[in-house]
Amino acid sequence: MVERQSPLELELRTGSHGDFEHGVDVILSETRPGSILQLSAWPGQEKKLIAGIRTVTGLALPDGAGAGSTDGVRSVFGFAPGKFTVVDEAEGLAAAFAGVVTPAIGTLTDLSHGRTAIRIHGPKAEWVLAKFFAIDFALPAFPIGTGRSTMHHDVFAQIQRTGADQFDIYVFRSFARSFWKALCHASEEVGYEVQ
Amino acid sequence: MLITCPYCGPRDVIEFNYQGDGNRQRPQLASQDLDAWNAYVYDRLNPAGDHNEIWQHSGGCRAHLRVVRNTLTHEISSVAFARGDHKAAMRHKAEGKS
Numbered sequence: 001m002v003e004r005q006s007p008l009e010l011e012l013r014t015g016s017h018g019d020f021e022h023g024v025d026v027i028l029s030e031t032r033p034g035s036i037l038q039l040s041a042w043p044g045q046e047k048k049l050i051a052g053i054r055t056v057t058g059l060a061l062p063d064g065a066g067a068g069s070t071d072g073v074r075s076v077f078g079f080a081p082g083k084f085t086v087v088d089e090a091e092g093l094a095a096a097f098a099g100v101v102t103p104a105i106g107t108l109t110d111l112s113h114g115r116t117a118i119r120i121h122g123p124k125a126e127w128v129l130a131k132f133f134a135i136d137f138a139l140p141a142f143p144i145g146t147g148r149s150t151m152h153h154d155v156f157a158q159i160q161r162t163g164a165d166q167f168d169i170y171v172f173r174s175f176a177r178s179f180w181k182a183l184c185h186a187s188e189e190v191g192y193e194v195q
Numbered sequence: 196m197l198i199t200c201p202y203c204g205p206r207d208v209i210e211f212n213y214q215g216d217g218n219r220q221r222p223q224l225a226s227q228d229l230d231a232w233n234a235y236v237y238d239r240l241n242p243a244g245d246h247n248e249i250w251q252h253s254g255g256c257r258a259h260l261r262v263v264r265n266t267l268t269h270e271i272s273s274v275a276f277a278r279g280d281h282k283a284a285m286r287h288k289a290e291g292k293s
Contacts, residue, residue, distance in 0.1 A: 043278070065202045079256060081258055135204075150254065151254040151255075
């Protein structure tokens with residue numbers, strides 16, 4: 001396959017920025033997963049879809065709104081009733097699901113080229129994101145593995161907590177550069193490093 | 196104003212879109228009852244108090260919701276998925292549940 005071009009390329013400047021003399025408190029990076037899929041179950045077919053996700057990815061999806069899990073390579077989380085985002089570092093995840101998500105169970109949409117994945121990591125990750133999104137980022141309210149769908153102004157974002165101080169944010173590719181610039185601005189006060 | 200989405204939890208009203216009065220009943224599509232169509236298109240209760248409304252959580256899970264909002268205080272007393280029993284939200288309110 002041809003190499004995918006990042007929408008952040010012109011703005012992604014590796015190194016330390018902002019007030020980093022007092023320490024780097026967040027690390028920003030683009031994770032560039034090979035596959036980003038959206039899976040939807042027809043009403044009543046949710047459990048079959050969750051079982052299918054487990055078969056293909058090996059990830060057990062807990063029951064409940066926004067529940068999810070990650071093993072560092074593959075991630076899954078619910079973002080709406082009966083709808084799930086599944087991410088894999090490798091390409092070709094859609095093909096692996098083709099025989100599992102049958103038309104009787106639901107639908108599969110390959111968003112690998114349509115979303116940009118941005119990771120924010122560090123002790124001030126919650127602080128920086130709390131300036132963007134009016135949701136509770138505290139660990140008890142937003143446990144590891146779970147996902148949230150929300151928006152920053154009109155930029156729709158799906159956020160998964162992939163560590164105690166780490167979040168993966170999925171935004172529309174066409175908005176990714178402006179979102180990235182805003183995220184960099186918001187991180188200046190705490191000192192940030194781009195990797 | 197916060198609306199507590201049954202899926203996402205409490206969210207700011209900016210994430211939601213108002214989809215109209217939740218009380219109106221669409222006549223059968225083949226109906227030729229002009230009064231019923233007129234009522235569906237134009238007649239609104241406009242109560243000063245609890246109002247049954249449809250909202251969409253467009254900036255979140257995108258689910259359509261049945262919301263009971265007090266038009267005097269903006270207090271949201273009930274939120275439920277619109278899918279399913281469309282009278283559920285009002286009953287929920289009548290039974291004093293939140």
